């Protein structure tokens with residue numbers, strides 16, 4: 463079997479991690495692992511980690527590192543036969559160090575998007591809470607205003623996507639993410655993309671992954687995941 467591919471995508475809230483991850487998953491056949499989605503699944507299933515995480519998420523706070531690593535590392539261990547792209551984890555240096563000791567990453571994609579653009583996008587972000595599906599009233603609106611395309615259920619806006627909470631959240635992200643970015647830069651696996659539009663970043667991400675992922679491997683992944 464050809465070598466498995468391990469990637470992480472980093473970026474502030476609203477930078478397009480979810481949007482780009484979905485494209486990577488469908489085009490390169492990598493499994494998209496979102497820490498936020500996984501937390502929400504654990505909350506719905508009332509697992510021990512889900513119960514612990516719930517109180518933090520409701521406050522809009524980060525879940526403590528030991529809860530996150532206890533949740534994510536076993537999930538990654540289950541993925542021994544798949545290539546994956548991690549979105550939302552690691553968020554802190556402690557999480558990055560825990561991930562480091564569990565596996566070797568091939569590539570880290572870091573999205574560098576201007577603050578004004580992030581604020582504008584998140585103002586228009588609406589979510590289907592049960593699935594984590596994300597819409598933007600300008601960039602990718604739902605087919606029918608205010609409802610999820612798949613289930614027809616109502617969309618909501620996160621309290622912390624509202625303008626009052628946003629600036630503090632983005633500032634906090636920057637402080638926490640800097641040592642994580644520095645760590646991956648020092649390891650020589652960081653690839654930074656700066657622009658205001660996902661569609662302009664995408665061709666560069668796509669050609670980076672095309673160069674790094676052997677074609678036969680991408681085909682094999684697609685065959686097992688679809």
Ligand SMILES: Nc1ncnc2c1ncn2[C@H]1C[C@H](O)[C@@H](COP(=O)(O)OP(=O)(O)OP(=O)(O)O)O1
Pocket residue numbers: 473474475476477479480497498499501518519520522523524525526530550551552553554557
């Ligand atoms: N790696 C992590 N460490 C700590 N907390 C986390 C981590 N991943 C997710 N969380 C928490 C933070 C949020 O309160 C919640 C939802 O996360 P997520 O779906 O990534 O939404 P978000 O709105 O914080 O980020 P984004 O806007 O980048 O999608 O879970």
Ligand SMILES: Nc1nc2c(ncn2[C@@H]2O[C@H](COP(=O)(O)OP(=O)(O)O)[C@@H](O)[C@H]2O)c(=O)[nH]1
Pocket residue numbers: 473474475476477478479480481482583584586587588596597598599600601602658659660661
């Ligand atoms: N206007 C605009 N919106 C975008 C672009 N890329 C993503 N979005 C939207 O911006 C919001 C944040 O994107 P998302 O992928 O959820 O980012 P994440 O928080 O980093 O996972 C969502 O509502 C997306 O639909 C873009 O290039 N332009």
